[in-house]
Amino acid sequence: MERKSIFITGAASGIGKETALLFAKQGWFVGLFDVNEEGLATLANQIGEEQCCYKKVDVSNFEEMQQAVTFFAQKTDNKMHVLFNNAGIMHMDFFEKIPYKDHVKAIEINSLGVVNGVYAALDVLKNTTGAHIVSMCSASAFYGTPELATYSATKFFVRGFTEALNIELEKDGIVVTDLMPPYVNTHMVKSQEHKANSLKNFGAQLNPQQIAKVVWKAAHKKKVHWVPTLQMKFLSYLGNAFPFLGRTMMKLFS
Numbered sequence: 001m002e003r004k005s006i007f008i009t010g011a012a013s014g015i016g017k018e019t020a021l022l023f024a025k026q027g028w029f030v031g032l033f034d035v036n037e038e039g040l041a042t043l044a045n046q047i048g049e050e051q052c053c054y055k056k057v058d059v060s061n062f063e064e065m066q067q068a069v070t071f072f073a074q075k076t077d078n079k080m081h082v083l084f085n086n087a088g089i090m091h092m093d094f095f096e097k098i099p100y101k102d103h104v105k106a107i108e109i110n111s112l113g114v115v116n117g118v119y120a121a122l123d124v125l126k127n128t129t130g131a132h133i134v135s136m137c138s139a140s141a142f143y144g145t146p147e148l149a150t151y152s153a154t155k156f157f158v159r160g161f162t163e164a165l166n167i168e169l170e171k172d173g174i175v176v177t178d179l180m181p182p183y184v185n186t187h188m189v190k191s192q193e194h195k196a197n198s199l200k201n202f203g204a205q206l207n208p209q210q211i212a213k214v215v216w217k218a219a220h221k222k223k224v225h226w227v228p229t230l231q232m233k234f235l236s237y238l239g240n241a242f243p244f245l246g247r248t249m250m251k252l253f254s
Helices: 014-025 037-047 062-073 100-126 149-172 197-202 208-218 230-241 244-251
Strands: 005-009 030-035 050-056 082-085 131-138 177-178
Touching: 005 062, 005 100, 005 208, 014 030, 014 037, 014 082, 014 208, 030 037, 030 062, 037 050, 050 062, 050 149, 062 100, 082 100, 100 131, 100 149, 131 149, 131 208, 177 208
Parallel strands: 005 030, 005 082, 030 050, 082 131, 131 177
Antiparallel strands: none
16 A cells, blocks of 8 residues: 655744654655754654654745655655645744845745745655645735734745646646644744734634644645634624724724
8 A cells, every 4th residue: 555645844943843743643755854953853853863864944945846846756756645735934023124125035935935845845745645725814804904014925826736736637636735723822823022913803712733634634625714713703704704904804803
């Protein structure tokens, strides 16, 4: 029986780490990729070298992503059952208070990094029956979020990219989907010096283990967008059914 495999960016911590542990526990071969090589080595030791591989990768660098995919494919008989575009960064503050270089970096990692991942992996995905592309989007892609303007915009990109490729790649048997959770209790969120009003109002109620379980579901089904909480599903429904409410709701909660 063919052993399934998953390629994970941003795997050294948080959602990526918990996803790697969950899929490894289910018997999958796990590819671990991140800029944090020390964190990757620790995780790889925890999983076991026979069930994973790891490599330091900057997702905003296309050549590095190509090399990572080649490295992974050599260990999986040129198969990739799931590409999980998880790597991302966040700078939370009013737009003008965030240095310009940080805005650019967020776009490079959160948006271009997803394009790089898909483009680099596409031939391997096409060579795999039942392949899935799963990308981390965000509830901030429902309506532009104050104090997260650029981050929110990068997630709108992921949402649109996902919806388009979900249709385009259907002919190749590849399912393209994304996750749209509200704040998750990760180091990325907890380390923010400035706390946006939306974070104060909603809190970070979800944990990385819960999101990893959603990744598992997304990797086995065909739904385009995964919204993990009933609260966000309700707000999303209201926003879609009554578009004029979007700005009002965002002002109310942020």
